[in-house]
Amino acid sequence: MNIDLSRRGFMKLAGAGVAATSLGAMGFGEAEAAEAAHVRAFKLASTTEVRNTCTYCSVACGILIYSKGDVAAGEKAEIVHIEGDADHPTNRGTLCPKGAALKDTVHAQTRLTEPxxxxxxxxxxxxxxxxxxxxxxxxxxxxxxxxxxxxxxxxxxxxxxxxxxxxxxxxxxxxxxxxxxxxxxxxxxxxxxxxxxxx
Structure with a gap:
């Protein structure tokens, strides 16, 4: 079987393939549409949000710390997520690799918590x-x-x-x-x- 395909035809076919796979990757596929049809709870919906400052360099980026546990009721709060503060004028939600790993620093076994x-x-x-x-x-x-x-x-x-x-x-x-x-x-x-x- 011989396919007669010109250079222009090949470029059109390749462009259509790229467009189709891009749309699928951006969430316009059938599986993603079915997933979006039902509502699921946000991961951080039941957490307490606290604003703070990153502990690393002198840039002083803003961070949001999310914790679970009612401290007022005597429970120990557990930090479950840390992300950049999008409302902070210094970093506008972005964090460097050290700041992005703050949760690991908080939970590190070698972290000092007392003098x-x-x-x-x-x-x-x-x-x-x-x-x-x-x-x-x-x-x-x-x-x-x-x-x-x-x-x-x-x-x-x-x-x-x-x-x-x-x-x-x-x-x-x-x-x-x-x-x-x-x-x-x-x-x-x-x-x-x-x-x-x-x-």
């Missing part, structure tokens, strides 16, 4: 309470500031500089939190102040 300390002479870290951790940090800051605060320079000018302690701020914060952090650090006299975004 830990390695005491002098110890070979391992031990867990401590948040109150104990904050008290230790406050005590160390107070002792260092009392010992090393420079009130005046050599010319007798008041400078109130504290140069032996530094502060590294988080970059994934709101403008209000960043402003408050800056004012607090500078009010204490700390000179060495930087941001995670530059590290």
């Amino acid at each position: 830990r300390i390695r005491r002098p002479g110890a070979d391992r870290f031990e867990s401590i309470s948040w109150d104990e951790a904050l008290d230790k940090i406050a005590r160390a800051l107070k002792d260092d500031r009392d010992t090393n605060m420079i009130l005046q320079n050599d010319a007798g000018v008041t400078v109130n500089r504290w140069t032996t302690t530094g502060f590294l701020a988080a970059s994934a914060t709101t403008n209000e939190t960043a402003w408050l952090t800056y004012k607090t650090v500078r009010a204490m006299g700390i000179v060495g102040f930087d941001n995670q975004a530059r590290v």
Whole structure:
């Protein structure tokens, strides 16, 4: 059997084949039409949605966290889905690969959920309470500031500089939190102040 097909005829046939398979792939096939005929519940319909900021780099992308479980009733909330926030002006719903994998980070076995300390002479870290951790940090800051605060320079000018302690701020914060952090650090006299975004 001999098929007489011109170049123009071949191009028309190939174009029609591409169009037909494209329509099928976009959901215009018979199986997809039957699937769309019945309504099924949304996967996240019974979850609680919370807006937050991605914990990775300094871009501070907006994320939506979906959890199941009634915390008010004493149940533990389980995070079931994390996605980009389409209403956030920074990322408009998109996330990088690290941000897209946040759910795996949240459920990681190695994720720290409480403060830990390695005491002098110890070979391992031990867990401590948040109150104990904050008290230790406050005590160390107070002792260092009392010992090393420079009130005046050599010319007798008041400078109130504290140069032996530094502060590294988080970059994934709101403008209000960043402003408050800056004012607090500078009010204490700390000179060495930087941001995670530059590290």
